[in-house]
Amino acid sequence: MSDYNLLIDPLPAGWKNHLFGDVCDRVKDSYQPVDGGDTPYVGLEHLAQGFPAFVGRGTESDIKSSKTAFKAGDILFGKLRPYLRKGARADFDGVCSTDILAFRARAGCEATFLHFLIHCDEFIDHAKSTTSGVQHPRTSWPSLKEFRLTLPPLPEQKKIAHILSTVQRAIEAQERIIQTTTELKKALMHKLLTEGLRNEPQKQTEIGPMPESWEVVELGSLAKVGNGSTPKRANEAYWEGGTIPWLNSTKIHDRFITEADQFVTPQAVKECHLPRVAPNSLLIAITGQGKTLGNSAITRIETCINQHLAYAQFHAAKIVPVFVLWFMQTRYDNLRAIAHGGGSTKGALTCGFLKTLPIPVPSRAEQEEIATTFQTLEDKQHFAVRRQAGLQNLFRTLLHQLMTAKTRVHELGFSV
Known part of the structure; x- marks a missing residue:
């Protein structure tokens, strides 16, 4: 028998010890999909990881073999790799993957409480x-x-479920704000970087339509472009006691880089010929795994970088670096396609290629206005992300405290 349990000692008044099999039954109803059928289908990919929610659904036309039929109110739990914490309460009838167990709460157990318990x-x-x-x-x-x-008595189960559901809805509301802001930012990027803010007539350029007054200039004519390197790790003189910031490609996801996690010594800078990249320079991931390749960021500090990053240190007064950053967000897919399919180096970008990268250049005033618009949306999104993270921490804390009776519902202003 597993040593892991949720037993409480001493027992709170009205709470009783049970086995999980005492409070719910496994749903065993089998269902054979019908060609062209529209019964909702839930696979593991449709369950959120680490949170009791769905992230989509399919239909029975997506599947062929026999599945488990469930009813609204049943709890679905991913039995494959359970450490992924995939489980949620269905509010619809449907069928689910055989890698999902369906539970049906018995009398005396609130289904929504069960959905949090798992x-x-x-x-x-x-x-x-x-x-x-x-x-x-x-x-x-x-x-x-x-x-x-x-297990607490049914009235307290309902109160616990209500409290946790309230926090869950707040988390989901922040997720909707994040998604909406992301979509708005993407739409605005396309609109503002092709139409501008002045209602000007448009012209066709090598990078698409844009206002007549805008120029298209190669990045190399606006900035010094280069890349860095990694001093030998075995040489302690390059790393021990280092004070000069040094960045690798994982920092590119910070978007605006204000600090470094690693530091090199002046000796490393001198002997390894590391470039000192000035603040407000553009960094570009020229290689990388996952979503790293093709991403860009602005460094707010003077720093050195590794060989997987390129930098564009702007010298043209007419350029607002943050404007170029936002433009680079629109070129992400294009840069990755070039790196993987038609660039100078297979699976990578080169500084030579980046020097020839065409950049739109409106007036400095218009660049600043466009950059401010995007920054406002970025700030709103970051606020929602931080708020969501805080709510997720609250959810995890309340889940533990309420399920172990360390906090009681009456202490939170709920009467039982």
Whole structure:
């Protein structure tokens, strides 16, 4: 038997010890998909990771083999790699993957309470400890039904579920703000970087339509372009006690870089000929894994960089660096396609290519206005991200505190 449990000692008044199999049943109803059918289908990819929510759904026309049929109110839990914490309460009838277990709450157990219970650390730890298979670890109903827990009385379950649901809705509201702001920013980028702000007639250029007064200039004529390197790690004189910021390509995702995680010594700068990149320079990831390649950022500090980053240190007074940053966001897919398919080096960009990269140049005043518009949206998005992170921390804290009776609903202003 697993050592992980959610038993409370001493027992709060009205709370009782149970096995998980005492409070819910596994749904075993089988369903054979019909060609062209429209019954909702839930696969593991449709369950949010680490949060009790859905992130989409398919239809039975997407699948062929027999699946599990569930009803609205049932709880779906991903048994494959349970450490991913995939589980949510369905508010619709449908069918689900065989890598998902469906639970149906018994009398005396509130379904929404159960939907939060399966996200408790103790339940997840129990599930992880009962998996089998190395490449595809799965838990099972016979193992999960033996999980031991202390269950509050039904009225308190409902109050706990209500509190956690309120926080969950607030988290989801912030996610909608983030998504809406992202979509608005993308639409505005296309509009403002092709039409500008002055309602001017447009002209066709090598990078698409733009206002007649705008120029198209190669990046190399606006800035010094180069890349960095990595001093030998084995040479302690290059790293030990270093005070000069040094960036690798992972920092590109910060968008506006205000600090470094690593530092090199003056000796490393001198002997390895590291460029000192000035503040307000553009950094571009010229190689990288995942989403790194093709991304850009502005450094707000003087820094050195590694060989996976290029820099554009602007010397033209007519350029607003942040405007170029926002333009580079629109070239992300194009840069990745060039790097992987038609650039000078397979799977990478080169400084030679970047020097020839065409950049739109409106008046400095218009650049500043456009940059300010995007920055306002960026600030709004960052505020929503921070607020969402705070709410997620609150959710995790309340989930633990309420499920273990360390905090009671009446202490939060709810009467039972």
